Amino acid sequence: MDLSERKLKILQAIVSDFITTSEPVGSRTLSKRPDIDLSPATIRNEMSDLEEMGYLTHPHTSAGRVPSDKAYRLYVDQLMKSDDIPAENKKEIVERLGSDAQELDETVEHAAKLLSEMTNLVSFAITPNRSESKINYINFLPVDESTVVLMIVCEDGKVTNSAIKMNAPYTEDNLTLMSKVMTHNFKGKAVSTLLTENIAQTFETDMKSLQSLSGSVVPSFMKTLEKMLNVDLYMDGYSNIFRLPEYNDVAKAKNFLETVTNKDEFTNVLVNRDKGLMITIGDENSEDLKDCALITADYKVNGKLVGRLGVIGPKRMKYGEVTSVIKYITDNLSKTFEIEAPKEDADNNE
Amino acid sequence: MDLSERKLKILQAIVSDFITTSEPVGSRTLSKRPDIDLSPATIRNEMSDLEEMGYLTHPHTSAGRVPSDKAYRLYVDQLMKSDDIPAENKKEIVERLGSDAQELDETVEHAAKLLSEMTNLVSFAITPNRSESKINYINFLPVDESTVVLMIVCEDGKVTNSAIKMNAPYTEDNLTLMSKVMTHNFKGKAVSTLLTENIAQTFETDMKSLQSLSGSVVPSFMKTLEKMLNVDLYMDGYSNIFRLPEYNDVAKAKNFLETVTNKDEFTNVLVNRDKGLMITIGDENSEDLKDCALITADYKVNGKLVGRLGVIGPKRMKYGEVTSVIKYITDNLSKTFEIEAPKEDADNNE
DNA sequence: TGTTAGCACTCGGTGCGCAAGAGTGCTAAC
């Protein structure tokens, strides 16, 4: 049995109906739709077929039909139409993500917020991974007699710094020398490359006189490099889930919030997804998220670095609307970060 | 009518019973307690008095008594005993907040996490306010032909940096001069003082030749100063609220999460609280939080700067246990940040 | 042969009444 035109039409009607109402869809309801001109009985026959084919299920005998994961997949791939974004939303996105002197972190956080507001879902965004960013220069700066700040500037303008507790006394000249030698040795290399390099070696060959500082500096340096690889995760709209009937059950809400607030694991999920506009539904996700749908898309920074942004919610999601908004936001982010090239900001050290 | 010894004892029993069970406490239950040797009838009379005095309420005629906000206040002030922390928890706190080369931000975030784990409540922590931190030096660093990184280092080791988009061409010498002049002019001044100062003036009097850069630099400089005043808020344990019967009602859970995830407002609440170990209960809080209790305590950085950490939960809270844990954690934080003085870290700029 | 009307059947949800249980307040006795 294959999917006739009519079956597709019915399936589409069921999915989109269920998406808006979250109630199992019955044959009578369907037959009342203007775009479907069939009697309930005919529809029942078709639905029965669709169920046999794995597109629909039945919560219990006397309930209507509910789409299966397979149906959502089909819907997303073939049946849904991507919706237009209301002009005022477009305007708001453009305005609020505009290029006006914002920092990358801030803008990305903002984008996540905007996204959750416009979709009424839980949104998230991660900042780009810097593993392939190249070092521009390295600087050691004095703070007090036992503390030095290490600052690493990437070619893309990203500045990372951290404090180093010195176990041996140092002079400003020492710091200048270290800065020079390390910049000379490492400039132009990618962070990921540097991580595999033997930094201590540099002290032995090029800064023999500063061997005493190597013990304090090298571990901190490595740690800072690792820190540069961290992607930040922003989330927003947690409380939106309470609008959804599927989370009226407190236990479900709890599970959802637990998996989603587990920053490390969730970041992992996001980082490891495929590139581009990705929609994963139900069992296409990991066990924890098997009742959810995730939509993500990428934004670019400087046309190269890639960050990611999206939403998570029930499978019953307005895929058309949501994907449109996500795409619009990521496109705008890319535009913002393209013109204003180096726009992120360093934070705080102590 | 005043509070006899016996009334206090009964009140204490009611409060602590209600805190553990969350069920209204009846006279019979109370009379069974080994520490109360009175008949249910006697207890009923006392309870009736206590109700008249405003310490107890009645959900309905045939239910037991529930403590009022006034009762919680009395309990916290006079009746509760502060509990010991299990040795293993102490050990864990010491280990996980230990001085081992962590950044301030990270450690504070960690502390919040620890706190929520140990109390099963929603925890939060804010980083110190830097308004009185003094400038150590100011540095402008080249990134590319139109981008410069501004870096401000405080005496306490805090580094803040941000990218500046230059509207006019610059040379490295320009940057060096700016760095020197501004450091000379502003070193030792507090951030809050600097915010009121006319920076543009500095260009006119001391860097006439660099007037063309002033337009790009001054606004960014001011923005960066403002950024230095931001306190970061970390929260953890959102999903803990689902363990509490008071949030079995989805609407209540929603309200709670909404107020608590409103970062800006909630940060405000925290920043504006009184210093030291603070417990606010029910209507002592703002309208939004009138069903909650907040406990906060301060930690010190360098013995001066003050950050804050605490929990929020239902008024029915194990005050003794929770305050002990909070105090233990803040004490440990203060110790960590005292020894390791400058330990925060700068983040990223682009 | 495909479509439709009709009908028996299923099953979750709602409302109602009833009994049980917990707790109170009051009175009277100790």
Added chain:
DNA sequence: GTTAGCACTCTTGCGCACCGAGTGCTAACA
């Protein structure tokens, strides 16, 4: 001042009947 006893109140849980939505099947229709 304390306590036992009792009538009263109110919530909670349970069983039960009923309703309605929806199905599947059969038989008739075009």
